[in-house]
Amino acid sequence: MINQLHTIQDFIRWAASTFNRSDIYYGHGTDNAIDEAKQLVLPILNLPLNIPAEFYAANLTHDEKQLVIDCVLARTEEHVPTPYLTNAAWFCGHQFYVDERVLIPRSPIGELIQNHLQGIIDFEPRNILDLCTGSGCIGIACAYEYPDAEVDLADISDDALEVAQINIEAHQLNHRVLPILSDLFNDLPAVEYDVIITNPPYVDQEDMDDLPLEYKVEPELALVAGNDGLDIVRRILKEASKHLTKFGVLVCEVGNSRIALEEQYPQLPFRWIEFRHGVDGVFVLTKKQLIEFEDTL
Template identity: 45%
Template sequence: MPQNSIEAASSLHTIRDLVRWAMTRMEDSRISLGHGTNDTWEEATFLVLRALKLPFDKLDAFFDANLTEEEVRRIACLIEERVTEHVPVPYLLHEAWLVGHRFYCDENVLIPRSFIAELLEEHLQPWVQDPLEIGSALDMCTGSGCLAVLLAEAFSNARVTGVDISPSALEVARVNRSDYGLEDRMELVLSDLFDMPELKSRRWDLIISNPPYVTTASMESLPDEYRHEPTLALEAGGDGMDVVRRLLPEASRHLTNNGLLVVEVGDGREALEAIWPDLPLTWLTVSAGDNLVFLATARDLREYFGPHEATA
């Protein structure tokens, strides 16, 4: 940490002091948000409270608590790393929260975030009328395993599979699987989509995916914070659809007869519809709009990809 920051930190004593100082440093540095917080107030309070292992929804109870010199120095170092190196807070703390669930994360995985999580909170109703009827579910491109954990929670009868191409990502997913006690219900498979032999003949009642969908051009303009995330989990070619192009035809063969596919594509709706203009898709409403996540049925996928899959 720079000497002037060490000197500034030495005069801080309370959580209030640290939050105020963190906000000032963040505002001065023009950091980019988007990894779980909406403004520098949320960013600062989350960093300070969780660095102290305190609940971030109990700020009033701890705001004027005095800290030790070591605590002040340690948190001041985290604040400086956030503003000078633009490291996202979840990587600094190895902790991210998604729909009220805590997940371990590091720079081997995307920081947990997906609009699919909102849909799983509602058990994908009305598309899934009885959550207990989902006996098998797959999270393709599982990364940290956060959506796989939420799948297991939303559909208590389901055996859950998480698939990822990155061995390092699956190590993170194993931590989260263990944290939620799901070793007996969640398997993790290293595979490039459905390429591994153990997946080729299997079908699932529900497949979800938050695959890479950032275009090559957009990658070049991403804020520094996003450059700490693995490129493999973000970039997907000129139109952002490199992975989705493969995923949909393959998924049509891996769904049960009444199965459902749910995929997040960010701002890729136009690119997706340019590839398959006549493919029946239902765009689902999430907090950021109704053009980000789509649902397709097994029947529609098979009818569409059956006769001309090779040219899709």
């Protein structure tokens, strides 16, 4: 086979055909075999996704051919998500380094950030916390959107913070984005935040058991949160108000655990965000609301 494929176009076509014959699951940035093939082959060759059309006729070296073949087989036989094979993912229009130590960026919160948190806050935040940061993509995207803000990236995982640091340096944001090792709020500095944004673990055990193999390659620590998926969210709700400014807000993603959350806290005035692409499971609560209902948390 390696002697029958020659050009970039050959390998993208072969990869797409191989994906179509496989049982891989799309959900980490693409939804079809051709886009998945491009997202795999081009970064593996250290080429941008928008290469000029004439590049597709370029021949690969023997080593490049073998590398692409190995990655395509890892994608189909081991169900390794493409971003782990390329160490590249995109969020809010920015490229981030990722590997198996962190979740692959895909949060709908990105849409909120790109819309400048419209309808959530009506002021420019000075301090932002990205809680359960993983790769740091949410906090770094906030740093781009709010160039005058200081951003803290907190995570319980040393491994995740090592990845976040790679991204902080890649985006040249060392001067105002700080990674912090902390079990939620336990080890944070004495700072009140205008915005706390969090995509915490929220997958319940039933959903975890049913996840496609691609998601099971991701770190379980960043996914599972007890039988109902709310172990971490309960702690966040209980503690967040102490770390917010007077007009501060909590933005939290809970995905499919929304139903369980509403059943457990029927009194809380969750404001659920409607997204352009139809996803849901992200709520907003103000500090005032969290304090008002703190006896029930």
